[in-house]
Amino acid sequence: MITVREVGPRDGLQMAAGVMPTAAKLRWIAAMVAAGLREMEVASFVPPAALPQMADAAEVVRAVRAAHPSLRVVALAPNLRGARDAAAAGAQSIIVPVSASEAHSRANVRRSRADQVAEVARVVAWARGLGPAAPRIEAGISTAFGCSLQGAVSEAEVVALAASLAAAGADTVALADTLGYATPSAVRRLVRAVRAEVGPERFGNLHLHDTLGTALANAMAALEEGVRGFDAALGGLGGCPYAPGSVGNACTEDLVHLLEAEGFPTGIDLPALVAARDALRAGLPDEPLHGRVAAAGLPRTGRKAGAAPATVPPAAPRPLEGLRVVEFSHMVMGPSCGMVLADLGADVIKVEPSPGGDNTRRLTGAAIGFFPTFNRNKRSLCVDLKKPEGLALVRRLAAGADVVIENFRPGAMEALGLGHAALSAENPRLVYLSCKGFLPGPYEKRAALDEVVQMMGGLAYMTGPPGRPLRAGTSINDILGGVFGAVAILAALRERAATGRGGLVQSGLFETNMLLVAQHMAGAAITGRDPVPFGDKAMPKPWPLYDVFDSAEEGRQVFVGVVTATQWDAFCRAFGLDDLLADPSLATMADLAAARPRIGARVAAVFRGLPPAELMARCEALGLPFAPIAKPADLFEDPHLLASGGLMPVEMGSAAGAPGGVPSRPVAGIPGLPVLMGGARAALRRQPPRPGEHGIEIAREAGLGEAEIAALLAAGALHAAPAPALAAE
Numbered sequence: 005m006i007t008v009r010e011v012g013p014r015d016g017l018q019m020a021a022g023v024m025p026t027a028a029k030l031r032w033i034a035a036m037v038a039a040g041l042r043e044m045e046v047a048s049f050v051p052p053a054a055l056p057q058m059a060d061a062a063e064v065v066r067a068v069r070a071a072h073p074s075l076r077v078v079a080l081a082p083n084l085r086g087a088r089d090a091a092a093a094g095a096q097s098i099i100v101p102v103s104a105s106e107a108h109s110r111a112n113v114r115r116s117r118a119d120q121v122a123e124v125a126r127v128v129a130w131a132r133g134l135g136p137a138a139p140r141i142e143a144g145i146s147t148a149f150g151c152s153l154q155g156a157v158s159e160a161e162v163v164a165l166a167a168s169l170a171a172a173g174a175d176t177v178a179l180a181d182t183l184g185y186a187t188p189s190a191v192r193r194l195v196r197a198v199r200a201e202v203g204p205e206r207f208g209n210l211h212l213h214d215t216l217g218t219a220l221a222n223a224m225a226a227l228e229e230g231v232r233g234f235d236a237a238l239g240g241l242g243g244c245p246y247a248p249g250s251v252g253n254a255c256t257e258d259l260v261h262l263l264e265a266e267g268f269p270t271g272i273d274l275p276a277l278v279a280a281r282d283a284l285r286a287g288l289p290d291e292p293l294h295g296r297v298a299a300a301g302l303p304r305t306g307r308k309a310g311a312a313p314a315t316v317p318p319a320a321p322r323p324l325e326g327l328r329v330v331e332f333s334h335m336v337m338g339p340s341c342g343m344v345l346a347d348l349g350a351d352v353i354k355v356e357p358s359p360g361g362d363n364t365r366r367l368t369g370a371a372i373g374f375f376p377t378f379n380r381n382k383r384s385l386c387v388d389l390k391k392p393e394g395l396a397l398v399r400r401l402a403a404g405a406d407v408v409i410e411n412f413r414p415g416a417m418e419a420l421g422l423g424h425a426a427l428s429a430e431n432p433r434l435v436y437l438s439c440k441g442f443l444p445g446p447y448e449k450r451a452a453l454d455e456v457v458q459m460m461g462g463l464a465y466m467t468g469p470p471g472r473p474l475r476a477g478t479s480i481n482d483i484l485g486g487v488f489g490a491v492a493i494l495a496a497l498r499e500r501a502a503t504g505r506g507g508l509v510q511s512g513l514f515e516t517n518m519l520l521v522a523q524h525m526a527g528a529a530i531t532g533r534d535p536v537p538f539g540d541k542a543m544p545k546p547w548p549l550y551d552v553f554d555s556a557e558e559g560r561q562v563f564v565g566v567v568t569a570t571q572w573d574a575f576c577r578a579f580g581l582d583d584l585l586a587d588p589s590l591a592t593m594a595d596l597a598a599a600r601p602r603i604g605a606r607v608a609a610v611f612r613g614l615p616p617a618e619l620m621a622r623c624e625a626l627g628l629p630f631a632p633i634a635k636p637a638d639l640f641e642d643p644h645l646l647a648s649g650g651l652m653p654v655e656m657g658s659a660a661g662a663p664g665g666v667p668s669r670p671v672a673g674i675p676g677l678p679v680l681m682g683g684a685r686a687a688l689r690r691q692p693p694r695p696g697e698h699g700i701e702i703a704r705e706a707g708l709g710e711a712e713i714a715a716l717l718a719a720g721a722l723h724a725a726p727a728p729a730l731a732a733e
């Protein structure tokens with residue numbers, strides 16, 4: 005879902021020749037809310053002498069909050085004083101503008117750029133003191149694409165400014181094309197650079213002006229870069245005092261039409277939005293309104309809302325957007341299932357114990373990376389399920405959810421009153437996944453870990469040397485069991501589309517392991533013998549070469565395989581082994597396989613004289629299978645993963661067990677889902693959450709009032725994370 009934030013009542017009106025009466029503003033705002041707008045910038049808290057159109061800012065904010073509880077009410081404030089007034093009136097988001105152009109900064113807020121960054125830090129520090137009810141502080145970089153006073157604005161300076169605003173603690177950093185000078189390629193470059201700098205989840209809206217008729221083209225470029233929030237003004241109101249001839253902001257009606265036609269749902273009813281122009285006109289009869297859709301009428305060929313994009317695929321696929329998932333999980337199996345759904349765009353709420361969150365956060369050793377890896381793209385709700393108020397909150401969430409995931413001990417969810425029977429009685433459309441050690445049967449009550457099922461399921465036998473069972477070097481069954489859980493959920497959702505009813509789906513660790521070992525069970529059935537483990541040097545390999553070799557560099561080994569006659573021919577010629585090629589006793593693949601020890605010794609002697617890079621370059625040129633022996637940390641620099649978007653920049657801070665309390669890499673490239681959809685990889689939208697980071701917003705979404713939320717917090721049933729620390733602290 006795209007968020008279109010209407011800025012007409014602020015940015016639009018401040019350039020109008022006349023002053024719109026308060027009552028007319030409120031009628032206009034009501035008409036736009038009725039059309040489906042969910043966010044609106046309604047006022048600017050500046051001295052009335054400077055902007056008489058905004059003299060009623062506090063009155064407007066108060067009235068809009070009271071009349072439209074579901075609307076996010078946004079106000080602009082250039083300084084701490086304005087921010088205090090905006091918050092006192094009830095603004096939920098406060099935008100503090102910071103000019104990228106030094107000249108514009110002095111003209112607009114009468115401060116240098118650096119002083120205005122310091123002002124943002126002051127506003128953030130003050131807001132933090134307000135506790136959970138604090139408004140969101142959004143820094144808006146104006147003149148980000150050029151300035152009529154200063155001329156060009158350096159992209160590097162904008163990126164540096166964005167970084168300093170993020171460091172100052174702004175919740176989001178937005179880019180504004182105040183003059184309308186942006187073009188699609190500039191938008192692509194700057195959006196990409198600033199998103200990379202501040203992180204996608206802290207990148208705010210894109211604020212576009214249409215001075216030169218480029219706003220919609222720029223919006224398309226931004227969509228391709230993954231931007232999902234835009235500012236716009238009804239009737240293209242607004243403009244900039246420094247841009248004569250400006251026709252104002254991106255026109256909301258035209259932008260909504262474009263977005264819907266391209267398959268990006270906005271939740272806005274376009275005819276109702278166009279009709280809201282009447283209320284605008286009634287309040288400002290002399291102000292010229294712009295907009296192509298209003299002039300031409302809605303195209304009769306128009307695509308329906310939610311239709312697939314006509315030409316431009318979104319930057320990252322989010323096919324599960326709109327799916328609501330509540331995840332009760334720890335360790336790996338439940339979290340990896342939720343990760344698949346979250347990466348694909350679902351809204352996954354991870355329910356964690358209050359106040360410290362999932363114990364997995366505090367694991368060390370081989371489990372230290374579990375939490376940040378499997379909990380990206382999720383929201384966190386820390387709630388005490390043993391307290392009735394906490395339980396009531398999650399039952400409310402489950403009643404409105406599409407999917408519940410759990411991986412607790414058998415019977416634990418039932419004991420809490422959160423079993424499938426209880427939740428589906430309240431929500432028959434719910435798809436409920438239970439991840440367990442064993443599917444129902446004689447072992448179902450046993451506690452299971454990945455290692456347990458690898459041992460009992462034949463995998464440890466198949467991996468280790470004879471007599472020394474060895475588990476695989478990752479939580480293979482947990483991860484794959486979670487993925488199979490996600491497959492089962494998607495299948496059940498498809499069934500629900502036909503029947504209207506959800507259902508219980510279950511995934512078992514042991515059964516996952518058994519599917520992995522199935523090929524060896526089949527092998528045993530065919531040969532009548534136990535398969536030889538991979539760890540057994542005597543394992544019969546049907547090829548001349550399929551081994552790890554030392555190179556000329558100490559500790560740098562390389563795997564090389566030669567598995568066909570063509571490869572054998574090319575290999576011998578390239579590595580000076582023509583005598584082996586000419587040997588009549590090595591004529592067939594079976595001869596070669598039987599002579600593996602002899603061949604291996606010759607090849608090892610050749611490879612020991614070659615630097616690894618040269619060895620691999622030769623194999624690559626010959627088309628032979630080869631691989632360096634990498635350690636996990638080597639993969640951060642893997643050129644293929646880096647170039648193909650295979651790594652997501654995930655923050656490691658959620659792993660509390662880091663040595664010395666600080667991860668050696670605060671942000672690391674962590675592999676994403678191994679699939680492309682429409683040519684694109686699923687992207688990181690949210691960093692792994694802090695415990696309870698989203699508790700208050702989730703409680704509000706569940707319909708709880710502020711007093712109820714305060715009572716939950718006071719009772720310790722709900723824990724809300726403190727605001728992120730200032731980078732300087």
Ligand SMILES: CC(C)(COP(=O)([O-])OP(=O)([O-])OC[C@H]1O[C@@H](n2cnc3c(N)ncnc32)[C@H](O)[C@@H]1OP(=O)([O-])[O-])[C@@H](O)C(=O)NCCC(=O)NCCSC(=O)C[C@@](C)(O)CC(=O)[O-]
Nearest residue numbers: 335337356357388389411412413440441451453454455479
């Ligand atoms: C893993 C075990 C065995 C651990 O079993 P356990 O230690 O008994 O823990 P649990 O998860 O079943 O119990 C959770 C308790 O926390 C409570 N709880 C939970 N949330 C809240 C909350 N918000 N507020 C208040 N209370 C909460 C919940 O109500 C329950 O309370 P109790 O019944 O004890 O009174 C079990 O969970 C299980 O069988 N799970 C299903 C199978 C599974 O996921 N297994 C995977 C284990 S992880 C793994 O295999 C990887 C590993 C470790 O082996 C490493 C590797 O091999 O790579």
